[in-house]
Amino acid sequence: MNAMWAIVRRDLLMVMRRKSEVLTALFFFVIVSSLFPLGIGPEPALLRKIAPGVLWVGALLATMLGLQRMFAADHADGTLEQMAISPTPLVWLVVGKVAAHWLVSGLPLVLMAPVLGIQFDLDTGALGVLMLALLLGTPLLSLIGAIGAALTLGVRGGGVLLSLLVLPLYVPALIFGAGAVESHISGLGAGGHLSLLAALLIMAALFAPWAATAALRIALE
Amino acid sequence: MLSAHGLTCVRGERRLFAKLDLAVDAGEWLHVRGENGAGKTSLLRLLAGLSQPAEGEIRWCGQSIKHADSPYRQNLLFFGHHGALKEDLTALENLSFAAAMDGAELQETNALMALYRFGLKGREELPVRVLSAGQKRRVMLARLATRRAKLWVLDEPFTALDVKAVDLLSTLIQEHLAGGGMAVLTSHQTMPIPGGRVVQL
Numbered sequence A: 001m002n003a004m005w006a007i008v009r010r011d012l013l014m015v016m017r018r019k020s021e022v023l024t025a026l027f028f029f030v031i032v033s034s035l036f037p038l039g040i041g042p043e044p045a046l047l048r049k050i051a052p053g054v055l056w057v058g059a060l061l062a063t064m065l066g067l068q069r070m071f072a073a074d075h076a077d078g079t080l081e082q083m084a085i086s087p088t089p090l091v092w093l094v095v096g097k098v099a100a101h102w103l104v105s106g107l108p109l110v111l112m113a114p115v116l117g118i119q120f121d122l123d124t125g126a127l128g129v130l131m132l133a134l135l136l137g138t139p140l141l142s143l144i145g146a147i148g149a150a151l152t153l154g155v156r157g158g159g160v161l162l163s164l165l166v167l168p169l170y171v172p173a174l175i176f177g178a179g180a181v182e183s184h185i186s187g188l189g190a191g192g193h194l195s196l197l198a199a200l201l202i203m204a205a206l207f208a209p210w211a212a213t214a215a216l217r218i219a220l221e
Numbered sequence B: 001m002l003s004a005h006g007l008t009c010v011r012g013e014r015r016l017f018a019k020l021d022l023a024v025d026a027g028e029w030l031h032v033r034g035e036n037g038a039g040k041t042s043l044l045r046l047l048a049g050l051s052q053p054a055e056g057e058i059r060w061c062g063q064s065i066k067h068a069d070s071p072y073r074q075n076l077l078f079f080g081h082h083g084a085l086k087e088d089l090t091a092l093e094n095l096s097f098a099a100a101m102d103g104a105e106l107q108e109t110n111a112l113m114a115l116y117r118f119g120l121k122g123r124e125e126l127p128v129r130v131l132s133a134g135q136k137r138r139v140m141l142a143r144l145a146t147r148r149a150k151l152w153v154l155d156e157p158f159t160a161l162d163v164k165a166v167d168l169l170s171t172l173i174q175e176h177l178a179g180g181g182m183a184v185l186t187s188h189q190t191m192p193i194p195g196g197r198v199v200q201l
Helices: A002-017 A020-040 A044-067 A069-076 A079-084 A090-119 A124-151 A158-185 A191-220 B040-048 B069-074 B091-101 B108-117 B133-146 B163-178
Strands: B002-011 B014-024 B029-033 B055-060 B076-079 B151-155 B182-186 B197-200
Touching (some): A002 A090, A002 B091, A079 A090, A079 B091, B040 B076, B040 B151, B040 B182, B133 B163
Antiparallel strands (some): B002 B014
C-alpha cells in the first residue's frame, strides 16, 4: 500500500516539475468546447441542447491526449520492470498509476467544466449534474484508458491504435454522462443515468486494474 | 538458496540456452558470461521473475519462485540495462522512491550517506537529468548500498563507470557477499572480485 501512495506522490511531483502536460490537456478541453459556441452562433436554445454532448466529447478527447504516456515513460526508463518485481503486487501499483492519471488529467476537467458550461447557457442545476457526471465518468475514462495504454505499450504508432481501441469503449460513459445532463434539462431527473454511470465505474474499478496488469506483464516479457 | 533446474529460454524462434542448471549459496557469486546475444540478459530476467522460462524451474530456498514470489521479491534486487531513474526528480527523491517500491523504509540520512559514498556530495538536490551518464550510474549504484536484499542480480553493473567507481562497486559487492549475500552478475570484463563461479552461455 505504501508503494501505491509513493507512485501517486511521485507522479504528481513529476507533473509539478513539468506542468506542460497537465496544462496541454486542460487547454485542449477549453479550446475544443469553446469553438462550438463560436462556430454555431449565439442561439441559447440550440447551445443548451448540444452542451452535454460537446462537453463530454471534449472531455473524452482531452483524456485521450495524456493516455499514451501513462506507462510509456516508466517502460522506457526501466521503472516498470522495478514495479513488476516489487514485493507489492503490480495491480496495486497500477491502481496508483490510474489514480495519479485521474488527479492530473481528470480532476481538472471536472473543475473546469462548469466554467465552460456557462458558455452554453446551462443553469446552475445542469452545471451541478454535469460536474457530478464528470466526477463519476472521468475515473472511468482513466480506468478503461489504462487497459488501452498497457496493451499498446511499446507498439510503434501506438497513439492511433490506442484511440481506435479505447474510444469505442468510452461510448457508454459518453451516453450516460451526456444523457444525465440532457435528462436533467428536460426535467426527467438525472438519477438513472448517474446510477448507471456509477455502476460502470464500480465495475471498471474492479476489473480494469487486473486487465491492465496482465497487459503490462505481456509487454514486459 | 537460489537454484535453477533445467532452464530453457526460447526467444522467438531461437533457443538461447537449454537445460541450464545453476545454484548460488550465501556468500557466493556467479559470473554469467557469453557473447553478445547469447542470452545473458534473458537469463537474468528469468532469475528476476520478469519472464517465464520455456522449461525448468527457479527455486528460492527450495520453493519455486512462481508460487512463492512475495518472499523472493523482498530478497531480490535487480538492475537491468535501464536505470529506472526519473530524470525530473533529484537523486535523493529517486532513491526514496525506489525504497518505497521495495517496500522498505529509507531514512534520509542513510540515503545521503549512500550518495556521498558514491561521490555525489553536492549533487543530491539536482535533477538527475543534469548529471552525466557515469553519475547517473552512480545514483543507481547508491541504491545497492541502501537496500537490504539478499540476492543481487546485476546486468552489466560496471559499464560507464570510472576506475574509482569500479573500485567502490566491487568493494560494495564484496561487503555484500561477506555479509552472507549472493550476487549474479554479467560482465565482459574480468571481474575485480575474488571467488565466483563462471556460467558460460
